Amino acid sequence: MVEIPDAVKPWFDAPEFAVIATTLPSGRPHQAVVWVARDGDDLLVSTVKGRRKHLNLEADPRCSVVVYPKDNPYSYVEVRGTAEVEENGARELIDRLCQEYTGNERYTADDGTDNERIILRIHPEKVVTLIR
Numbered sequence: 001m002v003e004i005p006d007a008v009k010p011w012f013d014a015p016e017f018a019v020i021a022t023t024l025p026s027g028r029p030h031q032a033v034v035w036v037a038r039d040g041d042d043l044l045v046s047t048v049k050g051r052r053k054h055l056n057l058e059a060d061p062r063c064s065v066v067v068y069p070k071d072n073p074y075s076y077v078e079v080r081g082t083a084e085v086e087e088n089g090a091r092e093l094i095d096r097l098c099q100e101y102t103g104n105e106r107y108t109a110d111d112g113t114d115n116e117r118i119i120l121r122i123h124p125e126k127v128v129t130l131i132r
Contacts, residue, residue, distance in 0.1 A: 001041060001123055001124060001125070002041070002081075002124045002125055002126060002127055003041050003124070003127075004038070004041045004077070004079065004124060004127055005077075005127065005129060007129070007131060008067075008077040008127075008129055008131070009038065011067045011069050011077060012036060012037065012038035012043065012067065013037075013038055014069075014100075015035070015100045015101040016036075016067050016068075016069050016070065017033055017034075017035070017067070017070075018033070018034050018035070018036040018043075018045075018065050018066060018067045019031050019032070019033055019034070019065070019066045019067075020032055020034050020036075020045055020053060020063055020064070020065050020120075021063060021064040021065075021066075022052075022053050022056035022057055022060070022062075022063050023056055023059075023060045023062065024052075024056060025056075025059060030052055030053065030056055032052075032053055034046075034047075034053075034065075035097040035098075035100075035101050036065060036067065037093065037096070037097060037100075039121070041123075041124055042121050042122060042123055042124070043065055043079055043081075043121075043122040043124070044093060044119055044120070044121055044122075045065070045083075045119070045120040045122065046090060046093050046094040046097060046117060046118075046119060046120075047117075047118060047120060048110070048115045048116065048117060048118070049115075049116040049117070049118050050116075053120070054085065054118060054120070057083045057085070057120060058085070061082040061083050061084065062080075062081075062082055062083075063080075063081065063082070063083050063120075063122060064078055064079065064080045064081075065078070065079045065122060066078045066079075072131075072132065074130075074132045075129075075130055075131045075132045076129070076130055077127065077128070077129045078127070078128040078129075079122065079124045079126075079127050080124070080125055080126040080127075080128075081122045081123045081124045081125045081126070082122070082123055082125065083120045083121060083122045083123075084120075084121050084123070085118050085119070085120060085121075086118065086119040086121050087116075087118055087119070089119060090116075090117035090118050090119050091117055093117075093119055094107040094110075094117055095107050
């Protein structure tokens with residue numbers, strides 16, 4: 001496993017938007033804007049079981065996550081790695097991210113649905129940074 005450099009860890013600890021890239025069954029790229037958290041050097045992304053990024057990662061666990069901080073958008077970090085799915089703690093993660101990104105205590109978009117939250121845990125294999 002590769003470590004995320006200390007200089008960019010704060011970008012994952014702050015409410016900075018990220019883009020996750022996965023591979024569609026056709027081989028074409030699929031990208032989605034996501035909220036992201038860091039657990040050590042692993043990245044955590046919340047999603048709903050059965051959504052496109054989840055299905056893509058079940059078929060091919062390789063992915064890439066890019067963050068470029070809003071106060072310095074010409075700098076960025078790209079984390080390439082493999083993802084695994086976790087179910088434990090998924091509700092807590094989405095609520096924590098919701099509070100950090102929106103200020104609301106609870107993520108309510110799933111209320112009243114049969115959505116099942118999961119965590120995409122991304123293990124870094126390569127990290128590319130540009131800090132300006």
